[in-house]
Amino acid sequence: MYQSGRRFYLDSWQSRQWLPFPEKWKKQGIVTTDTILADRPVGFSLCMDQSPIKGATMPRVTMDDREGYIDHPTRGRLDTYIFEEKRNVHYYYDPGAKDWLQLPVSWELRSDHVSKLMAPIEETLTDWRDKHDILAALRASNYNPQMCIDNYLAVGDKAGAPVPGHTDSFHLMGEMDHSIKDLNKTIDKLRRDLEENSRQLQKEEKGRKSAEEQVRKLEDKVSSLEAEVKISKAQHEAQLQQTVPLTKFLLQAAKSSFDPILVKNLNTLMRLLHKDYIQLKMEASKRFTELQEFIKQLNVGMANVSKGCSALGKEVESVGLLYRKEAMQRKLLYNKLQELRGNIRVFTRCRFDDRTKCCLQFPSDQEVQVPGGRKLFKFDKVFSPKATQEEVFEDTWPVITSCVDGYNVCILAYGQTSSGKTYTMQGPPTNPGVNIRSLKELLKICNERDNIDYVIQVSMVEIYNEMIQDLLTSSTQILEIRVSGNHILLPGIKVMEVNSLDDITKVFQVGSENRKTASTKMNSESSRSHLICMITVKGHNRTSGATTTGTLTLCDLAGSERVGKTEATGKRLVEAAAINKSLSALGQVFSALRTGQMHIPYRNSKLTHLLQPSLGGDAKACMFVTVSPDESNLSETISSLEFGSNARQVQLGQAKQNIQKKAPRTPGGDNDNGD
Numbered sequence: 190m191y192q193s194g195r196r197f198y199l200d201s202w203q204s205r206q207w208l209p210f211p212e213k214w215k216k217q218g219i220v221t222t223d224t225i226l227a228d229r230p231v232g233f234s235l236c237m238d239q240s241p242i243k244g245a246t247m248p249r250v251t252m253d254d255r256e257g258y259i260d261h262p263t264r265g266r267l268d269t270y271i272f273e274e275k276r277n278v279h280y281y282y283d284p285g286a287k288d289w290l291q292l293p294v295s296w297e298l299r300s301d302h303v304s305k306l307m308a309p310i311e312e313t314l315t316d317w318r319d320k321h322d323i324l325a326a327l328r329a330s331n332y333n334p335q336m337c338i339d340n341y342l343a344v345g346d347k348a349g350a351p352v353p354g355h356t357d358s359f360h361l362m363g364e365m366d367h368s369i370k371d372l373n374k375t376i377d378k379l380r381r382d383l384e385e386n387s388r389q390l391q392k393e394e395k396g397r398k399s400a401e402e403q404v405r406k407l408e409d410k411v412s413s414l415e416a417e418v419k420i421s422k423a424q425h426e427a428q429l430q431q432t433v434p435l436t437k438f439l440l441q442a443a444k445s446s447f448d449p450i451l452v453k454n455l456n457t458l459m460r461l462l463h464k465d466y467i468q469l470k471m472e473a474s475k476r477f478t479e480l481q482e483f484i485k486q487l488n489v490g491m492a493n494v495s496k497g498c499s500a501l502g503k504e505v506e507s508v509g510l511l512y513r514k515e516a517m518q519r520k521l522l523y524n525k526l527q528e529l530r531g532n533i534r535v536f537t538r539c540r541f542d543d544r545t546k547c548c549l550q551f552p553s554d555q556e557v558q559v560p561g562g563r564k565l566f567k568f569d570k571v572f573s574p575k576a577t578q579e580e581v582f583e584d585t586w587p588v589i590t591s592c593v594d595g596y597n598v599c600i601l602a603y604g605q606t607s608s609g610k611t612y613t614m615q616g617p618p619t620n621p622g623v624n625i626r627s628l629k630e631l632l633k634i635c636n637e638r639d640n641i642d643y644v645i646q647v648s649m650v651e652i653y654n655e656m657i658q659d660l661l662t663s664s665t666q667i668l669e670i671r672v673s674g675n676h677i678l679l680p681g682i683k684v685m686e687v688n689s690l691d692d693i694t695k696v697f698q699v700g701s702e703n704r705k706t707a708s709t710k711m712n713s714e715s716s717r718s719h720l721i722c723m724i725t726v727k728g729h730n731r732t733s734g735a736t737t738t739g740t741l742t743l744c745d746l747a748g749s750e751r752v753g754k755t756e757a758t759g760k761r762l763v764e765a766a767a768i769n770k771s772l773s774a775l776g777q778v779f780s781a782l783r784t785g786q787m788h789i790p791y792r793n794s795k796l797t798h799l800l801q802p803s804l805g806g807d808a809k810a811c812m813f814v815t816v817s818p819d820e821s822n823l824s825e826t827i828s829s830l831e832f833g834s835n836a837r838q839v840q841l842g843q844a845k846q847n848i849q850k851k852a853p854r855t856p857g858g859d860n861d862n863g864d
């Protein structure tokens with residue numbers, strides 16, 4: 190027997206391989222051994238049908254998390270196991286990156302070596318013609334042609350056989366793996382560069398500090414020398430003042446006494462004193478000149494140091510700039526990786542409220558912690574109550590603007606009633622939210638592109654009690670969903686074209702006037718319907734003649750709330766039930782997408798049916814989970830955060846660009862005789 194970590198394996202004498210420990214033995218057996226060394230194979234003996242023996246050296250066999258099973262349509266239940274195997278990988282040396290990178294499938298097909306390996310497969314399996322496909326299978330068989338043929342033949346029954354010519358998913362997955370590996374390598378390289386730059390920055394910061402310290406010391410010395418010069422000058426002047434009156438006095442005294450010897454002595458004394466005085470004066474002036482010279486040198490030194498400091502400051506600034514640039518690049522690469530994986534991007538925003546203390550903590554801009562050290566939730570971005578509408582839009586606009594290039598994009602706001610969904614999406618007129626900012630941005634981009642003619646069309650509906658109503662007309666007609674191919678149509682819907690800021694303002698004014706709002710106990714302005722704003726951006730390239738059609742769906746969902754909490758009755762109860770039904774249908778769609786189910790229950794509600802193209806695989810989606818800062822709403826907050834966490838694990842697949850030669854249908858189905 191062999192133990193690796195928590196897993197146990199058995200040596201199979203027949204196949205001479207390590208096989209996973211049989212499930213049924215686990216229920217009966219006790220494994221005994223003298224010593225257990227972590228993560229190291231040790232000798233075991235197996236005692237079956239024994240009563241447990243106490244002691245640390247007698248471990249029970251634990252469950253193996255690599256085991257599983259599949260229900261095969263023809264072979265019934267098959268046990269599965271994820272083996273840790275070493276695989277051959279074909280690399281090429283990239284002189285630019287100075288690194289070995291995995292060969293993409295299309296490049297690998299040019300290799301003679303690989304062609305030789307593929308030849309026996311092509312000869313044996315003559316109906317398998319897709320070279321990409323064969324190479325992908327060869328890779329999966331560790332470049333062993335015989336194993337590849339065996340694998341193909343082994344799974345070649347009717348239900349499980351790969352359909353030749355139809356399985357270029359191998360190729361796509363290979364390419365995708367390659368891109369993700371490359372991106373990871375680039376991220377690693379950037380991280381290393383970043384660390385190197387940070388180290389450099391710290392070193393230079395240290396140098397700057399020590400230079401500043403030196404300047405401070407030199408300044409202290411200069412001021413102490415200046416003080417010394419002042420003192421010696423003052424002493425010299427004092428001496429002079431003392432000497433002159435003394436000389437005058439002695440002369441007068443000598444003249445008054447008329448004693449010639451005394452006068453002579455006094456004259457000698459005077460001469461001596463004068464000589465001393467001259468010497469002292471010369472000494473002082475010499476000292477003074479020396480000091481002046483020293484101060485001059487110090488000033489030059491200080492100028493040099495301050496020059497060095499400013500050069501260092503500039504360098505620090507440029508390293509800082511590089512750091513910010515690289516951080517930005519890392520973020521872009523992360524976004525690209527997310528895009529390749531096709532994940533729904535989920536942001537969380539906590540509502541600002543100056544009347545209450547925020548009960549949530551924000552350890553980083555991607556984490557939110559619920560009080561009492563309970564669960565930590567991670568999102569693509571977490572906006573604290575301090576976040577502005579600009580900051581919120583900044584992280585959304587790369588997704589939004591890709592609809593100009595022909596992608597389907599969807600932004601949803603989900604959260605408890607009064608948690609700030611409408612504030613985030615619509616916002617007050619003086620500080621608009623994602624809706625108006627996105628349309629402005631789309632207009633700006635369209636105006637900047639000279640050789641493409643763009644048309645931006647907007648339509649707006651609300652789903653109230655599972656009924657779809659057009660918000661751009663005052664008509665109360667209920668719209669019905671019609672499906673045509675991959676398109677979801679709303680025949681009869683009003684579409685408005687926008688060309689300026691005034692048009693945008695007008696569309697939203699008309700829409701909000703028609704929107705049904707009703708009061709509940711929690712919020713007198715609470716909206717009890719889902720608001721969906723559908724924007725279509727059609728571009729016609731005058732040079733190439735290509736047409737792109739992108740859609741942006743902005744969705745302000747009705748508040749998720751517990752019926753009991755709002756004490757809803759009558760009409761309100763019906764509204765709450767309809768909202769809960771559609772939101773739980775949205776949760777079911779996410780859950781089915783997350784677990785890769787064949788059937789996605791889009792048709793369980795009008796909301797999910799209408800959003801099907803935006804959640805269905807070739808779209809880019811992001812969701813704002815809005816939460817309240819108030820502790821009394823904590824249980825709703827946790828359930829919203831959990832909803833967001835689940836949505837974050839949904840992979841929609843890589844987004845597809847809609848480029849056509851001919852203009853496609855509008856949401857109203859104008860090319861489809863929908864009206």
Ligand SMILES: Nc1ncnc2c1ncn2[C@@H]1O[C@H](COP(=O)(O)OP(=O)(O)OP(=O)(O)O)[C@@H](O)[C@H]1O
Pocket residue numbers: 539540541542574604605606607608609610611612613712714715716717746747748749815
């Ligand atoms: N970030 C914020 N800064 C300032 N005020 C905010 C913020 N978020 C929300 N508010 C205010 O909180 C109140 C409730 O917000 P809002 O109407 O957006 O909630 P909601 O989630 O859309 O509610 P409902 O589900 O009922 O539609 C509003 O008065 C709004 O102006």
